[in-house]
Amino acid sequence: MIKPIDEMLRLWAEEMHSPGVAGGGYAGGNLLALMIANKGEMIRGTRGSRVLLDRVAELDLIVNGLPEQQKQVVTEHYLNRDSAAEQKYRHCRCSRNTFYLRLHVAHQSIQARLLRRVA
Numbered sequence: 001m002i003k004p005i006d007e008m009l010r011l012w013a014e015e016m017h018s019p020g021v022a023g024g025g026y027a028g029g030n031l032l033a034l035m036i037a038n039k040g041e042m043i044r045g046t047r048g049s050r051v052l053l054d055r056v057a058e059l060d061l062i063v064n065g066l067p068e069q070q071k072q073v074v075t076e077h078y079l080n081r082d083s084a085a086e087q088k089y090r091h092c093r094c095s096r097n098t099f100y101l102r103l104h105v106a107h108q109s110i111q112a113r114l115l116r117r118v119a
Contacts, residue, residue: 008055
């Protein structure tokens with residue numbers, strides 16, 4: 001795992017997909033649905049600055065653009081907090097080692113896409 005990407009994904013999961021955050025979880029992490037749910041008014045999280053919100057939204061677009069296997073392990077690892085590790089591996093139809101290899105490759109892909117956007 002790439003630690004800075006891991007921290008960003010944890011924040012992404014917390015800000016975009018946690019119940020009770022900026023829309024009561026109604027939007028399910030979709031920024032457009034969040035705007036509709038709040039009648040066009042953007043309600044930021046308690047820690048959120050505009051830069052933070054923009055970064056989280058950018059990360060959401062990147063995660064949704066990952067290849068399916070990478071997207072699946074990212075969502076299982078960061079969003080499915082209630083499942084045991086073995087359930088996550090089974091849901092992704094892979095072994096523990098393959099799960100973490102895919103997660104690492106997803107981290108690399110996210111890092112590369114973020115660097116391309118900065119350049």
